[in-house]
Amino acid sequence: MPRKPTLRWLAAIGVYAFLYLPLLIVMLHSFNASRLGTQWTGFTLHWYRVLLHDGEMLRAAYHSLLIATVASAVATVLGTLAGVSLHRYKMRLFPLLIVAPLAIPELLSGVSLLIFFVLIDFTLGLASIILAHIAFCISFVAIVVRSRLAGMDPALVEAARDLGASPWQSFRYVTLPLIAPGIVAGALLAFTLSIDDFVITFFTAGVDASTLPLRIYTMIKITVTPEVNAISTILVLLTLAIVAIASRLAPSALRSGA
């Protein structure tokens, strides 16, 4: 166990390396001219060009963006409502209902949604993926919004009410602007979670609908081509950008949300 600070720093740097090296290797290989990807044979953008002409991949990317946009929009509204109710009302079962989807393994949510959709005769496809994504995103948005509300000074709303604002006005003009960064951070998190989700999508997608993670899964299960490195690199950079923005808006929320 860590004794001297220098030793601890060395251990910490080692763990950071463990976290980053695998991703850096993938990114590096996306520019590797070698088809086998084991040895560096020169810099190329070839795999990105291949990606741009891969119709199936582009369709999957379009699906992923569509699903993430719709799912995060709906989940942001529902999650904000949930976060406000968690903060405002003492309800016995509601907090449990919000946390439970995060507390059980994703695999189980995926298979139970599969049975559910098939039993109610709901065709598996984009719509079922969106409905499933909204369900797990609500909890994340709710937690982020709630933590933002918890950090807000309750005197502000009281002051607004004392000065004659209606409950709606005090919410609209005081609470909402104050929690807006939390809502935006929640929306971005929902978007990231949705675009990255593999397990729940895998079970609710049916045969036709394909998303980027599903496409990547098929590629790495069947034939690994360096194209996977290129799409991975794009996805990594995209998520990093989103998370960097989200963490600017609500640093504490991001930490507790994870």
Added chain:
Amino acid sequence: MPDKERLTRWLIAGPPWLYLLLLFVAPTLIMVAASFGWPGAEGGLSPLWVRDAQGVHFDLTLDNYTDLAATSVYAWLFLKSLAYAVVVTACCLILAYPLALTIARSPKRWRDALLLLVILPFWSNFLVRIYAWMIILGPQAGLSRLVNGVLAWLHMEPVALLFSPFAVLIGLVYVHLPFMILPLYANLEKHDPALLDAARDLGAAPWQCFWQITFPLSRPGVVAGAILVFIPALGAFAVPDILGGTGGIMIGNVIKMQFLEARDWPFGSALSIVMTVLVLVLTAAAAWAARRSGGRIYA
């Protein structure tokens, strides 16, 4: 006025409540019911009840659970998955502790940036992070060559790093490590540095400071992190599916097979229910142990 308040309350809490009732609670209950059903003729699930002139008859069975208990393969797979989850949790703890401590004790203005550095790779695509290990552990990659070079020098059989239990463990540790770092850091950051100063003034060695002050105080963080790592590791399916090959299979893979390949939904549901119960019982036990040792879990 109270009526109006109740209405507002329903307008705010109602929609998310209803949504989760429909798309989380209902599917879960259906899965519980399905675990007592019969498989359909062409896979899936046969109807749980039949309606005829005499009324409604339920057509339920305990067979799925008795089959599960009678087949030692499943008990063994559950045990193996539990063992994997325990090893993964332990490895995450060993890796996360020094890092969390370093961040917690670094100057305040660095902490957010250092923490963000932990979170960033964690938010990048899950499959990409698993795939990275396919490259690193692949038979042609440097690591495999190095290991097998050493083994050849020792006159031992070469090993495959990829598609092995080892690959599953390392993949699971990699994917879940931040879940351990974050709650640990949240706990360690709150420790009062005066305690350590006092201990040092009274002549405690650094290791005494650690084992008698820091570690006992951090126990709630350790438990929270352990729960956050253990649950998803136990239910993992993508990591063993991609990195495990046949030797690294876990209970999650069997559940997936029951649903998508064997199409025996009642049996798959029974396996899922057993896993859920296992998760809930172990989580409750951990939370109880943490409360008894005098701390709160703040994740």
